[in-house]
Amino acid sequence: MEVTWREAMRRALYGAEGFYLRERPDRHFRTSVHASPAFAEAVLRLLLRVDAALGRPDPVDLVDMGSGNGLLAARVLAAAPPDLSKRLRVTAVDLSPRPGDLDPRVAWEPEAPYGAGGLVIANEWLDNVPLDIAEMTPDGPRLVLVDTSTGEERLGPAPGPEDLAWLERWWPLRSPGERAEIGRPRDEAWASVIRRLARGTAVAVDYAHLAGRRPPLGTVAGYRDGSAVPPTPDGSCDITAHVALDACAAAGERAGAEATTLTTQREALRDLGVTGARPPLALASTDPAGYVRALGRASQEAELIDPAGLGGFGWLRQSRHREERS
Incomplete structure (x- = not known):
């Protein structure tokens, strides 16, 4: 069946037999959350900053968009200091079934709650929001249609206004x-x-590109079992495409964001204390086991901020300071 790529992605990822409703994504690809607990610790430090800026409200929210198996939400909750923990309201947002082993203090919802005050984190969520593909022809842009069973493509009508x-x-x-x-x-x-x-801050972390540096042939890709595969939208694999985060930033500002920062994961995590610094060599003599642990931790942090890998991800941070009043 030939449909637009947006419809094909919707069915393949979120339909009745869709990839995200049938599979645990962490079995197929690795995100910053899975790479190291240091990522969740950095998110906790950001949450503490937001909490302080808001005057330490009760409750304070952490909303994890596209939570997957809930690991990020659970790790932040487990590591939260007592004063924050007793006020913290954690919501994991995902369309997949709630994991049976998830901390019962984490609420599981199909969409973001209204009226949250605190931190919203969307780690590799936007890249799975379905979208259409257009190709330029001598007569102007045309939508690309795709066969959902084979991945074969042909050109369709012009995009809408x-x-x-x-x-x-x-x-x-x-x-x-x-x-x-x-x-x-x-x-x-x-x-x-x-x-x-x-009130608070929302952060989107994703594969990204900016105006003037868009890839000329697009970025749609497929992943299964930890490997890249042809992006056939039949529900057998993840279908993803990089995010135009500058366009999202402008949309967020139109929606009420009052402050915007657009940077890389490397710079954002370094600001949150993730440095990848190796432990002093002298520690190997005084505490060999501690040195090995610290070295392992440094290696994990280095992966998170590697500019050629996870560190090259885009970080969009937007804040709202005042509640709208009707």
């Missing part, structure tokens, strides 16, 4: 054969997060 406007603003196509992934659904998804945040 809103998508054409998005392309012209954020990912203009100039030469025949160039492709763009129409990120308007990601903008809308992120804007919804900002609107539902009463």
Whole structure:
């Protein structure tokens, strides 16, 4: 069956037999959360900053968008100091079934709550929000249609007016054969997060690209069992595409964000105390076991901030300081 890529991704990932409703994603690919507990510890330090800026409210929220198996939410909750822990309200947001071993203090919801005050973290969530693909032709952009069982493609109709406007603003196509992934659904998804945040900070962490450096042939990819596979939208694999985070940032500002920072994971985590620094060699003589543990920790941190790997991810941080009043 031939459909647009947005519809194909929706069915393949979130349909009745979709990949994310049937599979545990951590069995197929590794995120920063799985790479090291240092990531959750950095998120906790950011939450503590947000909590202090808000005046240490009771409750204070942590919302984990696209929570997967709930590991990030559970790790932050487990590591929270007593004063924060007793006020902390944790919500994991995911369409998959709740893991049976998840801490019962973590609420499990299919969508972000309204009125949260605290920190919303969306780690590798936006890249799985379905979107359409357009290809430039001599007659202008055309949508790409895909066979959901084989992955074969052909050109379809022109995008609608809103998508054409998005392309012209954020990912203009100039030469025949160039492709763009129409990120308007990601903008809308992120804007919804900002609107539902009463006070605090929302952070999106993802594969990203910015205007002027868009990949000319797009980024749609498939993953299964830890390896890249052809992105066939039949429900057998993860389907992902990098995120135009600058477009999401603009959408968040239209939705009410009052402060925006767009940077890399390397810079964001270094600001939160993740350095990858090796332990002093003298420790190997005085505490060999401690040295080995510290060396392992340094290696994990180095992976998180490696600019050629996870450290190259984009970090979009947006805040709201005042609640809207009706």
